[in-house]
Amino acid sequence: xxxxxxxxxxxxxxxxxxxxxxxxxxxxxxxxxxxxxxxxxxxxxxxxxxxxxxxxxxxxxxxxxxxxxxxxxxxxxxxxxxxxxxxxxxxxxxxxxxxxxxxxxxxxxxxxxxxxxxxxxxxxxxxxxxxxxxxxxxxxxxxxxxxxxxxxxxxxxxxxxxxxxxxxxxxxxxxxxxxxxxxxxxxxxxxxxxxxxxxxxxxxxxxxxxxxxxxxxxxxxxxxxxxxxxxxxxxxxxxxxxxxxxxxxxxxxxxxxxxxxxxxxxxxxxxxxxxxxxxxxxxxxxxxxxxxxxxxxxxxxxxxxxxxxxxxxxxxx
Numbered sequence: 001x002x003x004x005x006x007x008x009x010x011x012x013x014x015x016x017x018x019x020x021x022x023x024x025x026x027x028x029x030x031x032x033x034x035x036x037x038x039x040x041x042x043x044x045x046x047x048x049x050x051x052x053x054x055x056x057x058x059x060x061x062x063x064x065x066x067x068x069x070x071x072x073x074x075x076x077x078x079x080x081x082x083x084x085x086x087x088x089x090x091x092x093x094x095x096x097x098x099x100x101x102x103x104x105x106x107x108x109x110x111x112x113x114x115x116x117x118x119x120x121x122x123x124x125x126x127x128x129x130x131x132x133x134x135x136x137x138x139x140x141x142x143x144x145x146x147x148x149x150x151x152x153x154x155x156x157x158x159x160x161x162x163x164x165x166x167x168x169x170x171x172x173x174x175x176x177x178x179x180x181x182x183x184x185x186x187x188x189x190x191x192x193x194x195x196x197x198x199x200x201x202x203x204x205x206x207x208x209x210x211x212x213x214x215x216x217x218x219x220x221x222x223x224x225x226x227x228x229x230x231x232x233x234x235x236x237x238x239x240x241x242x243x244x245x246x247x248x249x250x251x252x253x254x255x256x257x258x259x260x261x262x263x264x265x266x267x268x269x270x271x272x273x274x275x276x277x278x279x280x281x282x283x284x285x286x287x288x289x290x291x292x293x294x295x296x297x298x299x300x301x302x303x304x305x306x307x308x309x310x311x312x313x314x315x316x317x
Contacts, residue, residue: 002287004074011069019062026055060305064298071294076287086191087143087179088122088281089172090115091131092154093198093227095163097243100199100232103267107199107228108159110267114274115154118195119147121278129175130154135162135204137171143179165202165249169194169211173218192220193259193281199228201246208249215257223259223281224250225273 003009092115098108122128127143130153140153172194180192194215202208215222228245235241247263254261260280264270 001075001077001290004076004287004289006073008069008072008074011072012066015062015066015069018065022058022062057305057308060301060308064301064305066298067294067301068298071291071298074289074291075294076289076291086126086193086281087129087176088126088193088195089129089131089143089175090118090150091133091137091168091172091194091196092157093134093163093165093168093200094132094157094159095134095198095200096159096161096236097163097200097228097232097234098159099234100228100243102229102232103227103265103270107232108157110270111197111227112154112157114267114270115197116151117271118274118278119150119154121275122281126281127179129172129179131168131172131175132157133164133168133171134160135164137164137167137205139171139175142175162204163198163200163202164205165196165198165253166208166211167205168196168198169208169215169222169253170206172196172222173214173220176220177218192218194220194222195225195277195281196222196250196253197225197227198250199226199232199245200243201249208253212253212256215253220257221259222253222257223277224254224261225270225277226250226261226263227270229265 092111094108098106098111100107103110119128124145124147127145128141128147128150129139129143130141130150131137131139140157141150144150176192176194211222226245226247228243230244232243232245233240234243245263245265251261253259260277262273262277264273
């Protein structure tokens with residue numbers, strides 16, 4: 001919780017002074033009672049004394065004042081709210097290495113399932129596009145709020161040879177730029193993000209260094225997911241060829257562009273990564289004023305203090 005106007009907390013000093021004054025008056029009252037030498041007569045005059053109960057009543061009122069002063073300081077807390085607008089492009093690797101079965105049933109099929117869950121996690125207001133890349137990168141779905149279109153494209157993905165990670169970033173950035181330009185919006189006005197999944201290193205096309213420079217210039221973070229294990233293999237012309245996941249380039253892309261880097265070595269881990277990314281991208285935190293809760297609490301405490309004072313001392317205070 002944070003306070004928007006903390007200067008009002010100085011008012012608590014006044015409450016502290018009031019409490020101190022009350023304590024002093026109680027000691028003075030005790031001294032006065034001690035000077036009343038005829039204790040029996042005092043008991044007759046005041047047969048029932050509220051004792052500690054009157055202190056509770058005052059404590060309630062003092063606490064109420066403190067709570068009300070805190071409400072003037074405008075306490076607020078961070079709440080999670082869906083983004084009203086954002087543009088996200090999901091770039092997925094469809095190179096032949098995604099046929100590896102180190103992740104059941106295959107890396108490719110596990111990726112398809114998790115990608116569709118990512119589609120479901122994002123709030124409906126966010127525009128989502130899809131880029132598939134192997135030896136080249138192609139925009140299959142331009143950013144849209146039509147989730148059915150993206151899911152259908154994911155189901156129809158096909159594998160091909162080579163891995164062009166750099167081209168995937170360039171194509172994703174272009175898809176974002178074209179979409180925002182068509183809407184008359186700029187990157188500063190609407191947040192944009194690329195989410196890129198791959199299991200291999202860049203083998204063709206422009207380099208990842210060039211892709212990083214373009215993403216930085218466009219102010220678009222690229223979050224990357226290294227998907228697969230070090231023990232994957234695919235069969236090529238009857239021979240088993242190792243296809244271990246290459247993490248270094250993907251980690252560098254994320255770090256240099258301000259995105260996040262994740263690793264997933266199972267279908268469950270990939271689903272979790274996508275879910276986390278969906279929450280990070282699709283939602284933001286905003287301060288929400290909660291001073292009204294303190295006002296309600298302060299008024300309730302004040303009423304309780306007043307009621308207790310009437311019951312125990314027959315006086316309002």
